[in-house]
Amino acid sequence: MERREKAVMRKRTRYESTASVPQFTNSPTMIVMIGLPARGKTYISKKLTRYLNWIGVPTRVFNVGQYRRDAVRTYKSFEFFRPDNEEAMKIRKACALAALKDVFCYFTQDHGQVAVFDATNTTRERREVILTFAKENGYKVFFVESLCDDPEIIAENIKQVKLSSPDYVNCDKEEAVTDFLKRIDCYKLTYVPLDDDKDRSLSYIKIFNVGSRYLVNQVQDHIQSRIVYYLMNIHVTPRTIYLCRHGESELNLLGRIGGDSGLSPRGTKFAAALGTYIRGQCIPDLKIWTSHMRRTIQTAEAIGVPYEQWKALNEIDAGVCEEMTYEEIQNHFTEEFALRDQDKYRYRYPKGESYEDLVQRLEPVIMELERQENVLVICHQAVMRCLLAYFLDKTSDELPYLKCPLHTVMKLTPVAYGCEVESIFLNIEAVNTHRDRPVNVDVDRDPEDALLTVPEHN
Amino acid sequence: MMRNTSRFRDGQDREGTVCMTNCPTLIVTVGLPARGKTYISKKLTRYLNWIGVPTKEFNVGQYRRECVKIYKSFEFFRPDNEEGLKIRKQCALAALNDVRQYLSVEGGQVAVFDATNTTRERRATIVRFAEQNGYKVFFVESVCEDPNVIAENIVQVKLGSPDYTDCNTEEAIQDFMKRIKCYENSYQPLDENLDRELSYIKIMNVGQRYLVNRVLDHIQSRIVYYLMNIHITPRSIYLCRHGESDFNVRGCIGGDTGLSPRGKEFAQCLGRFIQDQNIKDLKVWTSQMKRTIQTAEALGVPYEQWKALNEIDAGVCEEMMYEEIQEHYPLEFALRDQDKYRYRYPKGESYEDLVQRLEPVIMELERQENVLVICHQAVMRCLLAYFLDKSAEELPYLKCPLHTVLKLTPVAYGCKVESIYLNVEAVNTHRDKPENVDISRLPEEALLTVPAHY
Numbered sequence: 001m002e003r004r005e006k007a008v009m010r011k012r013t014r015y016e017s018t019a020s021v022p023q024f025t026n027s028p029t030m031i032v033m034i035g036l037p038a039r040g041k042t043y044i045s046k047k048l049t050r051y052l053n054w055i056g057v058p059t060r061v062f063n064v065g066q067y068r069r070d071a072v073r074t075y076k077s078f079e080f081f082r083p084d085n086e087e088a089m090k091i092r093k094a095c096a097l098a099a100l101k102d103v104f105c106y107f108t109q110d111h112g113q114v115a116v117f118d119a120t121n122t123t124r125e126r127r128e129v130i131l132t133f134a135k136e137n138g139y140k141v142f143f144v145e146s147l148c149d150d151p152e153i154i155a156e157n158i159k160q161v162k163l164s165s166p167d168y169v170n171c172d173k174e175e176a177v178t179d180f181l182k183r184i185d186c187y188k189l190t191y192v193p194l195d196d197d198k199d200r201s202l203s204y205i206k207i208f209n210v211g212s213r214y215l216v217n218q219v220q221d222h223i224q225s226r227i228v229y230y231l232m233n234i235h236v237t238p239r240t241i242y243l244c245r246h247g248e249s250e251l252n253l254l255g256r257i258g259g260d261s262g263l264s265p266r267g268t269k270f271a272a273a274l275g276t277y278i279r280g281q282c283i284p285d286l287k288i289w290t291s292h293m294r295r296t297i298q299t300a301e302a303i304g305v306p307y308e309q310w311k312a313l314n315e316i317d318a319g320v321c322e323e324m325t326y327e328e329i330q331n332h333f334t335e336e337f338a339l340r341d342q343d344k345y346r347y348r349y350p351k352g353e354s355y356e357d358l359v360q361r362l363e364p365v366i367m368e369l370e371r372q373e374n375v376l377v378i379c380h381q382a383v384m385r386c387l388l389a390y391f392l393d394k395t396s397d398e399l400p401y402l403k404c405p406l407h408t409v410m411k412l413t414p415v416a417y418g419c420e421v422e423s424i425f426l427n428i429e430a431v432n433t434h435r436d437r438p439v440n441v442d443v444d445r446d447p448e449d450a451l452l453t454v455p456e457h458n
Numbered sequence: 459m460m461r462n463t464s465r466f467r468d469g470q471d472r473e474g475t476v477c478m479t480n481c482p483t484l485i486v487t488v489g490l491p492a493r494g495k496t497y498i499s500k501k502l503t504r505y506l507n508w509i510g511v512p513t514k515e516f517n518v519g520q521y522r523r524e525c526v527k528i529y530k531s532f533e534f535f536r537p538d539n540e541e542g543l544k545i546r547k548q549c550a551l552a553a554l555n556d557v558r559q560y561l562s563v564e565g566g567q568v569a570v571f572d573a574t575n576t577t578r579e580r581r582a583t584i585v586r587f588a589e590q591n592g593y594k595v596f597f598v599e600s601v602c603e604d605p606n607v608i609a610e611n612i613v614q615v616k617l618g619s620p621d622y623t624d625c626n627t628e629e630a631i632q633d634f635m636k637r638i639k640c641y642e643n644s645y646q647p648l649d650e651n652l653d654r655e656l657s658y659i660k661i662m663n664v665g666q667r668y669l670v671n672r673v674l675d676h677i678q679s680r681i682v683y684y685l686m687n688i689h690i691t692p693r694s695i696y697l698c699r700h701g702e703s704d705f706n707v708r709g710c711i712g713g714d715t716g717l718s719p720r721g722k723e724f725a726q727c728l729g730r731f732i733q734d735q736n737i738k739d740l741k742v743w744t745s746q747m748k749r750t751i752q753t754a755e756a757l758g759v760p761y762e763q764w765k766a767l768n769e770i771d772a773g774v775c776e777e778m779m780y781e782e783i784q785e786h787y788p789l790e791f792a793l794r795d796q797d798k799y800r801y802r803y804p805k806g807e808s809y810e811d812l813v814q815r816l817e818p819v820i821m822e823l824e825r826q827e828n829v830l831v832i833c834h835q836a837v838m839r840c841l842l843a844y845f846l847d848k849s850a851e852e853l854p855y856l857k858c859p860l861h862t863v864l865k866l867t868p869v870a871y872g873c874k875v876e877s878i879y880l881n882v883e884a885v886n887t888h889r890d891k892p893e894n895v896d897i898s899r900l901p902e903e904a905l906l907t908v909p910a911h912y
Contacts, residue, residue, distance in 0.1 A: 020746070020764070020765030020766070021764060021766070022763065022764060200667075212671070212672055213650075213654075213669070213671045213672070214670040214671075215667070215668070215670075216667065216668040216670065216686065217666070218667070222822065225687055228686065229683045229686075232673065232679065232682065232683075233679055311811060311814070322805075357765060360766075371676060
């Protein structure tokens with residue numbers, strides 16, 4: 001719990017911040033996956049981890065299969081997974097325990113808050129081991145079980161992520177698929193799903209057939225409630241997300257930040273080019289979102305199709321620095337300018353916002369983006385950095401320095417466990433608005449040092 | 459987030475409604491009597507209206523009471539009472555008719571059809587009706603076998619029902635239990651297999667377990683999230699503003715000043731009040747502005763800060779007195795009086811924006827138990843409007859005076875409010891809507907309702 005008052009009167013050398021939302025987790029939480037192979041456990045683990053880290057909850061995945069690959073250098077065949085293979089069973093149990101040990105370190109030494117334990121965990125016995133471990137250490141446990149009997153989904157799954165697994169690097173497709181299906185069979189013999197009755201005191205969500213049905217039991221706290229909400233909103237239908245900024249604005253040309261100006265002549269050209277590009281992509285049922293600011297609305301108008309406005313997509317509020325050039329900020333708010341360079345993610349402009357605040361503001365946008373299919377989001381530099389960081393799993397240190405140039409569309413396509421990015425410059429010149437972190441971030445630095453990385457402007 | 463307005467400088471209003479749902483939605487409750495259907499219906503309706511989704515509930519029991527003026531006994535509900543069955547079916551159809559009126563003619567977006575709907579046949583009728591009219595259907599079934607919960611339910615809301623005004627407690631309970639029995643034999647709960655194409659949430663044992671099937675769109679997803687966060691554990695929510703601030707004293711709005719001497723006195727009194735209330739596990743929340751933090755500091759207990767609880771951003775009018783706003787922005791001042799809920803200060807926020815901002819706070823308040831929220835005038839109005847089901851018109855004029863704690867206790871279908879003035883003088887900061895809201899009005903008319911200040 002943070003109880004700091006900002007002491008505005010004394011000179012600060014280091015930036016102190018208070019997160020915009022209280023931290024709602026008291027004890028660390030273990031999310032434990034359950035399910036046969038090829039049921040999307042790793043997909044869910046990675047996606048959930050990415051989301052939690054983005055909203056500010058330190059989370060890490062512990063993939064037991066990875067531990068197994070490190071222990072047993074070369075994968076031979078499905079025989080390793082036969083339930084009567086005693087030697088292999090010993091190794092597999094050792095791997096699970098090694099992973100649990102690392103979970104312990106993550107929570108106690110690395111200040112982690114959520115650990116995602118990604119393994120099949122298909123037997124009651126294995127789950128008991130985990131529950132005992134958690135109880136001894138005071139961790140909460142939330143199970144996520146994925147059940148699926150749709151052969152098409154499983155086949156697609158195998159194609160997308162199993163064929164390229166290190167386990168099958170020297171096999172041809174046919175062999176790999178055959179072996180993997182036999183591997184699944186090995187688990188089926190001993191699979192005991194969570195039971196409505198026997199497991200009624202456990203906290204869990206059961207996901208059936210990639211989300212057509214969910215069973216949710218004993219949600220204990222805020223973070224589990226958020227996890228359930230998130231899992232119920234994601235889907236695996238193929239789709240594309242397009243991110244871009246508004247066209248170059250009048251204030252962009254003058255090197256001024258924030259404000260609510262209209263498009264420059266080149267910005268207007270970009271808007272037209274964007275329209276052409278979008279029409280050329282022939283995207284079915286494309287939704288277009290903008291902010292409430294003139295420059296994104298004007299950009300969308302040129303495309304000539306309906307669009308929806310979100311206030312949450314407005315650019316970061318620079319408070320007292322709104323509409324200033326960096327030179328003016330250096331002049332009038334020297335200390336603030338340096339403090340921002342010291343911690344650009346958490347730094348909050350006086351009477352304005354921080355990137356950290358932006359992420360909170362954008363969370364409902366991300367949630368709705370997860371629900372939607374094909375969407376074009378026309379937004380702003382800081383906003384786009386936040387959204388991009390979510391899709392590309394960038395840390396809070398990297399986020400404020402992501403390159404999001406004007407007149408460039410980022411095309412994001414979910415694939416395997418991540419996102420494919422394609423960057424398309426629409427060939428209309430624009431000013432550069434990207435200011436790199438200067439080398440000297442001391443509050444006592446020379447003005448030249450502060451302004452070294454300011455991009456050119458009129 | 460879903461409803462938004464952008465205003466251009468040339469005075470043109472432009473509405474872009476982000477689509478929560480393309481077609482209207484019919485929420486249909488399912489469950490035996492005393493399973494919380496009406497509680498859920500009313501609460502859900504209140505929440506949806508607050509976040510800006512026009513919603514109305516249609517309680518079939520109410521239609522029945524209007525049709526059969528006097529309730530005699532449970533015999534009316536016997537499954538072999540043909541006359542009773544006819545009347546009940548008519549009532550359901552009448553209610554559906556009104557649903558159609560609300561959703562297709564009056565521009566409503568969600569209708570909550572509150573009835574037992576315990577037979578597959580009745581539900582099929584409703585689904586057909588919805589298909590004919592282009593509505594999406596989402597079922598909310600409440601299943602509960604805990605006799606304690608049912609007994610408490612009966613005590614809280616059935617004994618006070620119009621059906622039992624002339625009965626004593628014993629008689630009422632007996633009759634009601636027999637009424638439940640009438641439904642039990644023909645009850646066909648939603649079935650995992652037979653009903654797998656329907657969209658629904660099954661709530662089991664007041665939220666211990668949920669089964670969610672085929673959530674179709676954003677609004678259904680939000681409804682599920684909300685239903686999964688509410689609980690019925692008794693608790694109290696305390697709402698108050700920060701102690702009187704230096705700006706309050708001078709009649710300036712917004713800003714980030716500290717407490718005046720009287721404000722500090724209030725903080726001390728608040729501390730003693732909270733101690734005397736002896737509240738179990740009280741959580742204390744503040745905004746990130748000095749005046750709420752200073753108030754909480756005086757309590758001497760841990761507190762948590764929410765940026766979302768910060769006062770409404772008055773943009774270009776920040777730190778001005780009303781007299782100054784009238785002088786420098788007479789047009790804006792008048793426009794605000796014309797539509798105080800939707801009006802957005804230039805470079806600032808509207809009450810409508812505030813509600814969006816506060817939605818996660820409300821969601822977390824629903825999850826929590828005993829909480830004291832120390833906030834600000836506009837923020838407190840928004841929160842209060844949620845708990846007391848006030849309309850967008852009433853919200854910006856709710857009275858939230860300084861140095862007064864509102865204690866909200868959920869009871870039956872609503873909220874009991876107790877207003878406790880902690881006996882420390884403070885300026886009045888409440889400005890009523892003036893008579894004349896024309897942009898051509900005289901300054902005196904604009905400033906008529908400005909409260910006194912130093």
